[in-house]
Amino acid sequence: MENIPASRSGTPFDIAIIGAGIVGCAMARRFTLEGAKVVVIEKASDILDGASKANSAILHTGFDAPTGSLELSCIQGGYREYIDIHKQFGLPLEKSGAHVVAWSDEDEAALDGIVAQAHANNVEDVSLISAQQLRRCEPGLAESARAAITVPGEAIIDPWSAPYAYLRQSLLNGGEVYLDCEVTGVSFSAGMWELATSHGAVHCAQVINCAGLYGDLIDKAVLGTASFEIKPRKGQFVVFDKAAASLINSIILPVPTRRTKGVVVFRTVFGNLAVGPTAEDQEARADTATDQAALRTLIAAGIAKVPALETIPITAVYAGLRPATQFKDYQIAAQQQRNWITVGGIRSTGLSSALGIARHVFELYCDQAEVEGGGRKDGKDSATQPKPQINIQTNTRTNTQDQKCKHLALRDPQVPPVARLAESTTRDWRCAGHGSIVCHCELVSEREIKAALKGPLAARSLAGLKRQTRATMGRCQGFYCSARLAELTDGHFDVPLAPGAQQSAKDKGQ
Amino acid sequence: MSDAKSWPQEASAQANTDMPQSAVEVAIIGGGPSGLAAALELKRRGISNIVVLERENEAGGIPRHCGHPPFGVREFARVLTGPSYARRLVRAARGAGVTIRTAVTVVELRPGGELLITSQQGSELLQARRVIVATGVRETPRSARLISGARVLGALNTGALQSLVYLQNRKPFKRPVIVGTELVSFSAIMTCRHAGITPVAMIEAGAHVTARWPSSIFPRLVGLPLYLNTRLVSIKGTRRVQAVEVETPGHGRRLIECDGVVLTGGFTPEASLARMGHLAIDRGTGGPVVDQYGRCSDPVYFAAGNLLRPVETAGWSFQEGRRCGGWVAGDLAGDLADHARATQLTSSDPGIKYLMPQKLNLTAPPEGTKREGMKHVQLRFELRGKGVLTIHRGSDLVWQRSLHVAPERRILVPIKALLAPPSHPTDTPLEFRFKIE
Numbered sequence: 001m002e003n004i005p006a007s008r009s010g011t012p013f014d015i016a017i018i019g020a021g022i023v024g025c026a027m028a029r030r031f032t033l034e035g036a037k038v039v040v041i042e043k044a045s046d047i048l049d050g051a052s053k054a055n056s057a058i059l060h061t062g063f064d065a066p067t068g069s070l071e072l073s074c075i076q077g078g079y080r081e082y083i084d085i086h087k088q089f090g091l092p093l094e095k096s097g098a099h100v101v102a103w104s105d106e107d108e109a110a111l112d113g114i115v116a117q118a119h120a121n122n123v124e125d126v127s128l129i130s131a132q133q134l135r136r137c138e139p140g141l142a143e144s145a146r147a148a149i150t151v152p153g154e155a156i157i158d159p160w161s162a163p164y165a166y167l168r169q170s171l172l173n174g175g176e177v178y179l180d181c182e183v184t185g186v187s188f189s190a191g192m193w194e195l196a197t198s199h200g201a202v203h204c205a206q207v208i209n210c211a212g213l214y215g216d217l218i219d220k221a222v223l224g225t226a227s228f229e230i231k232p233r234k235g236q237f238v239v240f241d242k243a244a245a246s247l248i249n250s251i252i253l254p255v256p257t258r259r260t261k262g263v264v265v266f267r268t269v270f271g272n273l274a275v276g277p278t279a280e281d282q283e284a285r286a287d288t289a290t291d292q293a294a295l296r297t298l299i300a301a302g303i304a305k306v307p308a309l310e311t312i313p314i315t316a317v318y319a320g321l322r323p324a325t326q327f328k329d330y331q332i333a334a335q336q337q338r339n340w341i342t343v344g345g346i347r348s349t350g351l352s353s354a355l356g357i358a359r360h361v362f363e364l365y366c367d368q369a370e371v372e373g374g375g376r377k378d379g380k381d382s383a384t385q386p387k388p389q390i391n392i393q394t395n396t397r398t399n400t401q402d403q404k405c406k407h408l409a410l411r412d413p414q415v416p417p418v419a420r421l422a423e424s425t426t427r428d429w430r431c432a433g434h435g436s437i438v439c440h441c442e443l444v445s446e447r448e449i450k451a452a453l454k455g456p457l458a459a460r461s462l463a464g465l466k467r468q469t470r471a472t473m474g475r476c477q478g479f480y481c482s483a484r485l486a487e488l489t490d491g492h493f494d495v496p497l498a499p500g501a502q503q504s505a506k507d508k509g510q
Numbered sequence: 511m512s513d514a515k516s517w518p519q520e521a522s523a524q525a526n527t528d529m530p531q532s533a534v535e536v537a538i539i540g541g542g543p544s545g546l547a548a549a550l551e552l553k554r555r556g557i558s559n560i561v562v563l564e565r566e567n568e569a570g571g572i573p574r575h576c577g578h579p580p581f582g583v584r585e586f587a588r589v590l591t592g593p594s595y596a597r598r599l600v601r602a603a604r605g606a607g608v609t610i611r612t613a614v615t616v617v618e619l620r621p622g623g624e625l626l627i628t629s630q631q632g633s634e635l636l637q638a639r640r641v642i643v644a645t646g647v648r649e650t651p652r653s654a655r656l657i658s659g660a661r662v663l664g665a666l667n668t669g670a671l672q673s674l675v676y677l678q679n680r681k682p683f684k685r686p687v688i689v690g691t692e693l694v695s696f697s698a699i700m701t702c703r704h705a706g707i708t709p710v711a712m713i714e715a716g717a718h719v720t721a722r723w724p725s726s727i728f729p730r731l732v733g734l735p736l737y738l739n740t741r742l743v744s745i746k747g748t749r750r751v752q753a754v755e756v757e758t759p760g761h762g763r764r765l766i767e768c769d770g771v772v773l774t775g776g777f778t779p780e781a782s783l784a785r786m787g788h789l790a791i792d793r794g795t796g797g798p799v800v801d802q803y804g805r806c807s808d809p810v811y812f813a814a815g816n817l818l819r820p821v822e823t824a825g826w827s828f829q830e831g832r833r834c835g836g837w838v839a840g841d842l843a844g845d846l847a848d849h850a851r852a853t854q855l856t857s858s859d860p861g862i863k864y865l866m867p868q869k870l871n872l873t874a875p876p877e878g879t880k881r882e883g884m885k886h887v888q889l890r891f892e893l894r895g896k897g898v899l900t901i902h903r904g905s906d907l908v909w910q911r912s913l914h915v916a917p918e919r920r921i922l923v924p925i926k927a928l929l930a931p932p933s934h935p936t937d938t939p940l941e942f943r944f945k946i947e
Contacts, residue, residue: 239653243785289744292658311793313778314654318661429617432632436613440565441782443617443628462663475782477651482666483575483673486680495663495749498674498682501705 013039013176013204014407016195018183018218020047022354023346024210025163026078028170028177030358031208031365035407038175039204040167041197043182045494046464047457048163051212052350053467054237054288054320056276057268058251059093060352061153063118063126064100069329070360072121075349077356082157085355088415089165091158092269092422098154098251099134101305102146107255111149114255118151125152140247140306154251158269159351160467161419164457166354168416171456178202179460180494186222188338206339208361213285213323215344227333228325228344232285235277235348238298239316240309241475244273247306263301269422270442270470272315275302281324288319315475322347332357334364341365366404419448421470438488439481441474446488453492460494530634535559536838537625537638539616539783542571543824544815544831545644546599547585549608551835557842561636562608563627565615569603570596571646572669573824577676578700584825593676595824619643619787623810640810640838643784643798644831647816649694650776652745657773659744664751664770668698671772675705683770687754688712688734689742691719692775692918694821696728702772703732710768713740713756718894720775720918745771775918777820784813794857794864795819801852801869802883802925803837804830809849812838819866819888822920837883847871847881855887857942861915863890865942872930886922889942891915897946901928904938915944 015031017024020042031038044050059082062075086093102108111128118126127150134141134148171177178199185196186207195202211218219226245267254262265275275298295317303309324347325331331344341361346353420427428434428445435446452459452468459465462472462485471485472478478485486497535557538545541564549562568574573581576592583589586598603610611629618626623638649667657665664683666674674680684707688698691714702709712729717739719726729736739758746753751770757763779797790799790807798806798813805812814834815827822830840846852869866888875881889899894916901909901923909927928940 241782241785243782287660289660290656290658292656292744295656311791313796314656316653317656429615429628430633433630434628434632436567436630437565437615437628440615443615475651476648476780477653479648479651479667479669480673482670482682483678483680486674486682487678497663498678498680501679501681 011037012192013037013202015039015206015208016041016193016202016204017208017210019050019210019212019214020044020167020177020179021050021052021210021212022048022159022163022350023212023343023357025167025170026354026358027208027210027343027361028175029166030355030362032170032173032175033410033413034362034405035409038170039202040170040175040177041181041183041195041202042177042179043198045180045460046467047167047177047179048160048467049463050214051321051323051346052159052163053463054235054318055159055348055351056237056264056266056274057156057159057351058098058264058266059155059157060349061123061151062121062352063123063151063153064114064256065121065349066328067117067120070332071330071349071353074330074353074356074360076122077359078353079153079356081355081359082162082352086157089418090420090425091162091165091418092424093155093157094269094422094424095153095155096250096267098151098253099129099138100149100151100253100255101134101141102148102255103144103305104146108146110255111147114149118149123151123153126150138248138250138252140308141252142305142307145305151253156251156267156269157351158422161421162351163354164468165416165418168418168457169413172414172416173410177456179457183218191339193339206341206365209340209342209344212346213321215323215342216325219342219344223335223338223340226344227342228327228331230285230323230325230344232282232321233324233347234280234282234288234319234321236280236290236294236298236319237274237276237317238295238302238314239268239272239274239318240302241313241315242271242273244306244309244312245271247273247308252305263298265302265305269424270473271423273309273312275299275309277320285321288321290317290319313475316473316477330357332360332364334368336368339368341368363401366401369406370404419452419468438484439469439471439474441476441480442470442472444469444471449485449488453489458492459489460492462489462493462497465489530631531637532634533637534561535638535842536561536640536642537623537636538562538642538644539625540564540571540644540646540815540817541566541569541600541610541612542644542646542815542827543573543599544646544817544827544834545571545642546603546608547828547831548642548644548814548835548838549603550606551832552839553606553608555836555839557839558607560608562603562610563614563616563625564610564612567613569600569610569612571824573599575669575672575676576697577672577704578697581824585828592824599828616783619783619789619811621788621808638810640812640842642812642814642834642838643806643817644814645780645783645817646827647777647820648780649773650778652773655773655776657742657745659755660747662745662747662750664747665745666770666772668694668701668772668774671698672701675701681705681707683707683751683768685710685768686770686772687766687768688772688774690714690774690776691716691721691726691736693721693725694777695774696721696725698772698774699728699732699734709734709772711766712736713742714738715741716917718916720916722919742771777816779817779820781817792864792866792868794862794868795866797866799869800867801849801871802867803841803846804834804867804884805837805841805846805849819864819890833884840881845879845881847873847875847883851936853936854939855942856939859942859944861891861893861944861946862942863892865889870925870928870940872928872936884925886924887928889921889923890918891921891944892917893946895946897944899923900943900945902941902943903930908940912947
């Protein structure tokens with residue numbers, strides 16, 4: 001098997017990130033911006049193929065996260081950074097706000113505590129509102145809504161375009177990615193890692209394990225032990241027809257129970273309304289099957305909260321797995337002697353916290369460098385180096401970090417083009433030269449499909465194409481566009497949508 | 511909350527800057543049998559400035575990918591396959607001078623006949639004095655059927671299967687299970703056989719085959735096992751379908767090995783433009799609420815063909831389209847009965863799946879004129895059996911008949927029998943009830 005070249009420049013990588021989920025993508029961006037040579041290794045053919053493929057697409061303020069937790073600090077760091085960078089990338093941010101709605105005496109009794117916790121978490125604009133005030137904001141809610149808490153800062157974003165943008169920024173600025181590439185073995189000597197992968201050996205100074213649902217298995221294989229155990233928790237969702245999106249304005253959150261945040265009714269930036277998730281513990285790390293009984297329960301829960309949903313058809317159903325562990329908080333730890341950082345147990349808040357996690361891990365990395373008595377690899381005294389220019393990407397580097405870090409932050413990082421899929425963006429169908437519309441339900445153009453089939457992150461499965469373009473995610477689920485898509489994706493997918501008759505005749509001959 | 515409310519307006523503000531605008535007398539959305547028939551009739555009536563907007567690269571509609579007979583018996587008095595029928599329709603329309611714009615997608619219907627559309631040139635606005643929406647039907651996809659199991663490649667509707675096979679000579683699977691026994695389900699068998707695909711079983715949740723004889727004996731003729739009272743429980747597989755789990759009461763659950771699933775039938779009008787816009791939708795049909803002229807809640811809009819209700823043949827849709835073309839021509843001349851003075855047709859009977867039209871202007875029209883509108887109320891039932899259909903106006907019994915009903919079986923009630931003297935109040939709904947014997 002061929003060796004993966006150390007990096008484009010021929011020297012070993014500074015950082016290898018295992019796993020291209022939302023956390024791995026944000027990590028790649030952060031370390032690239034900080035000047036490290038980064039490689040991302042992903043076992044699937046498309047990125048975001050594990051826990052990150054399905055979530056509720058909400059950017060959380062952290063108002064209800066455990067006070068003082070690492071999760072809270074990462075959510076809040078991630079939230080701030082997303083607000084800072086979204087415009088530059090052209091990523092959507094719809095500050096819909098959220099309401100935590102009380103439907104029972106018990107719920108109502110819990111509201112004060114939630115407000116107090118929000119304030120303790122420095123989310124100051126969270127406050128109690130009456131049933132009347134709630135009704136004015138949300139006339140589509142059932143009469144049985146008692147009272148609510150308003151959380152103005154909660155927002156909805158595009159859960160796939162954002163991580164694609166993060167990783168694309170890394171790639172545009174010197175990062176690399178190996179897809180369909182599984183780590184099969186490792187060795188560590190003289191401060192360097194050699195990762196054996198299905199594509200050859202990767203040499204790097206530092207490994208960051210962002211393997212999500214497989215994070216504990218990677219740690220066990222490499223370190224001999226894992227400090228946590230992944231307990232996959234399935235969440236199923238139901239997406240209603242876009243006609244439902246006008247029924248609510250904000251995110252409708254339940255009063256949480258001990259186990260889960262409960263069933264949320266939320267709009268998406270694509271114009272849908274969805275209800276979910278369920279919370280089902282399971283053993284399997286890849287099984288995202290949906291279950292009719294669970295879906296019916298979700299639909300009923302949605303109708304109980306928003307009665308007009310009863311008349312609205314279902315567009316899609318999906319399920320995702322959260323990499324929960326036996327612990328409540330994130331499990332992020334550095335093995336300082338071994339240049340290994342594990343980022344585990346990022347369960348349901350990863351989309352909100354990813355950028356914050358990446359900053360936190362960068363800090364750990366800098367601290368580790370200090371312990372090692374590191375300093376800059378180029379041998380020059382860091383004090384004689386020009387200070388990195390302060391801009392949005394690098395503005396949090398502290399002077400001490402700067403002195404500890406081996407790398408020079410990029411002065412003027414390039415910003416990649418990003419898919420415009422949210423309704424608030426100028427969708428491609430509005431622009432001349434889009435070819436024609438391929439997916440009529442989601443108005444996906446031929447130009448968008450072709451763009452998603454090119455480049456280092458080219459879609460290699462229908463699931464990957466969906467995340468990059470939304471093709472077939474609408475009402476008809478491929479009734480109208482399957483043939484056209486099969487034609488456009490010929491030769492691009494690992495498993496073809498539908499082989500041509502000639503192709504299948506050849507298969508028979510073999 | 512102000513942010514939440516402002517965003518859609520921002521989106522439409524972008525849409526309105528510098529968009530090309532044009533105007534036509536009548537815009538027809540959808541170039542299938544009913545849309546093309548409406549266009550032909552409008553031309554015949556001397557309405558010249560019309561356009562058919564077709565989102566596919568070729569007009570012709572669903573028959574384009576039904577590669578088997580019988581099509582065209584009513585329209586062309588001969589037995590054609592779907593694709594040659596579609597080509598003949600398009601030729602006839604073009605020959606009559608109808609402008610057909612292909613690869614044009616209508617994005618939004620706006621009050622008063624303004625259409626937001628997109629084509630290779632980007633977005634544009636089209637103002638029409640009347641709009642005929644003829645966007646047809648599609649089958650219920652896997653998601654809306656809430657089928658359990660892995661969401662893997664290989665579970666398709668008949669429409670997708672046919673377009674893959676007939677338009678592109680592709681083979682999405684080799685040994686699928688066919689789910690459902692509607693007329694289209696037998697079309698799925700024929701499509702498979704054409705492509706050298708061998709279905710392994712046909713399953714039906716009900717106790718009877720839904721389609722009428724002779725289709726119902728077709729599986730036996732081709733040696734395909736047909737399992738009645740058998741429900742699809744879940745789909746198994748990792749990347750592609752590997753098996754389905756089915757359940758038959760009294761026999762429990764079992765696996766059928768297969769590499770695909772054809773989810774047939776369960777038709778629903780492709781009414782998303784109406785649903786997303788301002789037109790009222792009928793819960794029974796899933797299409798827009800119409801009166802006997804196919805006129806929608808915004809009287810500038812008309813609906814024709816299978817958008818009205820699921821589901822009829824191409825030939826039936828063609829006839830409906832042609833009549834609708836006539837009504838629109840009549841409306842432009844000011845000849846149709848008043849839109850506002852219509853009586854509601856209702857049913858709270860769970861056995862009655864739908865009524866179409868849902869509104870009737872009960873003023874008796876001169877017979878044989880374009881004011882006459884549809885001749886029948888079309889009904890479908892959820893149940894099977896013999897019973898009495900009664901129609902009531904308040905405490906009055908207006909009409910009754912003994913009937914055999916079955917799912918997906920068309921029942922027609924003559925509208926003439928429901929017309930009332932003009933003096934009668936129009937706000938009393940006509941209530942349809944069915945009592946099984």
